Amino acid sequence: MPEAALAQATEATRATIGSSEFDRDTALTRRAPGVYDIDLSAGWTIISAVNGGYLLAVLGRALADALPHSDPFTVSAHYLTASQPGPAVVRTETVRTGRTLSTGQASLFQFDEQGHEVERIRVLASYGDLDTLPDDVRTTAEPPAIPPMEQCFGPEDGPAPVDGSSAITDRLMLKLDPSTLGWALGQPSGKGEMRAWFGLADGRDPDPLALLLAVDALPPTAFEMGLTGWVPTVELTVHVRCRPAPGPLRVAVTTRNLAGGFLEEDAEVWDTDDRLVAQSRQLARVRLT
Amino acid sequence: MPEAALAQATEATRATIGSSEFDRDTALTRRAPGVYDIDLSAGWTIISAVNGGYLLAVLGRALADALPHSDPFTVSAHYLTASQPGPAVVRTETVRTGRTLSTGQASLFQFDEQGHEVERIRVLASYGDLDTLPDDVRTTAEPPAIPPMEQCFGPEDGPAPVDGSSAITDRLMLKLDPSTLGWALGQPSGKGEMRAWFGLADGRDPDPLALLLAVDALPPTAFEMGLTGWVPTVELTVHVRCRPAPGPLRVAVTTRNLAGGFLEEDAEVWDTDDRLVAQSRQLARVRLT
Numbered sequence: 001m002p003e004a005a006l007a008q009a010t011e012a013t014r015a016t017i018g019s020s021e022f023d024r025d026t027a028l029t030r031r032a033p034g035v036y037d038i039d040l041s042a043g044w045t046i047i048s049a050v051n052g053g054y055l056l057a058v059l060g061r062a063l064a065d066a067l068p069h070s071d072p073f074t075v076s077a078h079y080l081t082a083s084q085p086g087p088a089v090v091r092t093e094t095v096r097t098g099r100t101l102s103t104g105q106a107s108l109f110q111f112d113e114q115g116h117e118v119e120r121i122r123v124l125a126s127y128g129d130l131d132t133l134p135d136d137v138r139t140t141a142e143p144p145a146i147p148p149m150e151q152c153f154g155p156e157d158g159p160a161p162v163d164g165s166s167a168i169t170d171r172l173m174l175k176l177d178p179s180t181l182g183w184a185l186g187q188p189s190g191k192g193e194m195r196a197w198f199g200l201a202d203g204r205d206p207d208p209l210a211l212l213l214a215v216d217a218l219p220p221t222a223f224e225m226g227l228t229g230w231v232p233t234v235e236l237t238v239h240v241r242c243r244p245a246p247g248p249l250r251v252a253v254t255t256r257n258l259a260g261g262f263l264e265e266d267a268e269v270w271d272t273d274d275r276l277v278a279q280s281r282q283l284a285r286v287r288l289t
Numbered sequence: 290m291p292e293a294a295l296a297q298a299t300e301a302t303r304a305t306i307g308s309s310e311f312d313r314d315t316a317l318t319r320r321a322p323g324v325y326d327i328d329l330s331a332g333w334t335i336i337s338a339v340n341g342g343y344l345l346a347v348l349g350r351a352l353a354d355a356l357p358h359s360d361p362f363t364v365s366a367h368y369l370t371a372s373q374p375g376p377a378v379v380r381t382e383t384v385r386t387g388r389t390l391s392t393g394q395a396s397l398f399q400f401d402e403q404g405h406e407v408e409r410i411r412v413l414a415s416y417g418d419l420d421t422l423p424d425d426v427r428t429t430a431e432p433p434a435i436p437p438m439e440q441c442f443g444p445e446d447g448p449a450p451v452d453g454s455s456a457i458t459d460r461l462m463l464k465l466d467p468s469t470l471g472w473a474l475g476q477p478s479g480k481g482e483m484r485a486w487f488g489l490a491d492g493r494d495p496d497p498l499a500l501l502l503a504v505d506a507l508p509p510t511a512f513e514m515g516l517t518g519w520v521p522t523v524e525l526t527v528h529v530r531c532r533p534a535p536g537p538l539r540v541a542v543t544t545r546n547l548a549g550g551f552l553e554e555d556a557e558v559w560d561t562d563d564r565l566v567a568q569s570r571q572l573a574r575v576r577l578t
Contacts, residue, residue, distance in 0.1 A: 095411060122392070133551070136547075139546045191429070235415060235526070235528075237524070239570075256565075259422075259427065260425065260530065262362070275548075
């Protein structure tokens with residue numbers, strides 16, 4: 001149900017964790033200890049490039065299998081070359097195993113015309129067990145002020161064109177805060193802000209791997225700053241701080257420093273329990289026009 | 290001149306980039322291509338552990354030598370085991386070289402009692418050339434409101450005890466904003482904020498490598514949140530956005546989400562030209578008491 005919003009999915013039609021498009025498209029085949037094959041789905045492309053958050057989830061799933069701990073706590077990814085849909089290999093290395101945290105490394109490779117491996121992304125990550133953390137919360141951060149979902153807009157709510165829309169829009173439930181949608185109407189606000197409700201279109205509830213997708217799923221903040229075009233990620237680090245509660249997530253992305261052809265995008269992800277479940281920051285390149 | 294503040298250093302006694310304590314203590318000896326020896330100085334310890342920012346600068350310097358680009362743009366470090374003063378080996382790998390950016394990996398190893406290498410830190414980093422970036426700046430971030438340096442306090446300004454003071458305090462010019470110093474008087478503000486003027490005690494001006502030190506040099510924000518004890522870094526990522534102008538830096542560190550025994554520390558570093566020269570975020574463990 002490509003254009004269905006999460007809110008409209010009934011209990012009967014909702015996908016569950018393990019049975020969704022996202023689970024199918026991040027599934028890996030273990031070829032050898034720590035080495036995995038995957039066919040990168042064309043379903044998660046923006047224009048023709050494979051979405052960086054989807055790739056992060058693929059690498060995150062490989063490390064969850066390879067390491068003794070299964071939840072990503074902090075994942076740092078450096079994006080080297082643009083991934084394409086099709087066959088890929090993930091090679092992992094266990095760097096250190098500890099009682100509460102394990103650290104691993106993973107690289108995703110594809111193949112050039114001569115069949116040589118070309119590295120696409122390399123990540124360093126520390127994993128733990130979110131369910132063993134104490135319940136203490138002393139967050140001073142406030143959930144983002146996003147209007148109710150029915151007042152927000154997605155690609156299916158045209159006529160506003162969502163530039164860069166592509167296959168991935170069918171996989172996501174993305175409802176953008178109208179106050180960060182000026183760019184789609186040719187009237188960017190000039191502020192480096194982007195906010196949205198986020199879910200998977202088939203209704204699958206979020207888990208830590210889906211958070212890796214959520215932090216890189218919104219349109220670039222650069223659009224609201226009046227810039228257009230591709231904003232390739234150089235590096236993205238995400239901290240997963242809590243297992244998300246069921247239901248849609250709220251994602252707020254902020255850019256405060258656009259300078260010298262680079263910008264940072266800071267993302268916060270909040271769940272339906274008003275918990276700050278993930279924080280991320282990426283460094284991206286931008287064409288100053 | 291261990292206790293001299295940068296402001297008091299005269300031109301005649303100031304160290305220069307290349308001739309300072311910091312340069313001497315981060316100097317590496319190339320043993321083989323991409324492999325470096327170093328004797329980690331005891332001059333940069335907090336209590337008995339070697340400061341994480343100093344270690345980051347050591348790794349950053351190795352990569353600056355090994356990669357075709359010399360300025361760190363984004364460095365992600367995962368801290369594995371606690372480093373001690375003494376011999377260490379840095380092994381680097383060139384992951385990808387491009388026209389404007391190169392990506393490398395580096396690990397710092399020390400030795401256990403049997404002489405086996407133990408990995409202390411692993412970093413992934415992308416390097417470029419800061420001097421080639423366009424001059425465009427569209428920063429909405431504001432420099433932190435830190436009082437003039439003469440109204441701020443360092444360890445030499447006792448009687449306020451600066452817990453955790455150690456050898457590194459002799460190497461740094463660190464003048465803390467009194468409004469984030471309540472913890473030193475037994476009256477933490479409860480806010481996750483720490484702000485300071487930062488420099489090298491011998492008056493050396495900042496450069497990109499010194500920024501790697503600056504982002505992890507202030508007392509933990511946890512102290513102002515009423516917590517005590519060691520706050521070990523799990524992962525720290527820093528973005529260097531601009532070559533800093535000469536003179537002291539202003540560093541502001543903020544924690545918004547203390548939860549489940551972990552917290553993030555977001556640091557901003559500003560130079561004397563009011564440029565946001567570096568941003569960092571670390572995930573650290575904290576004992577909830």
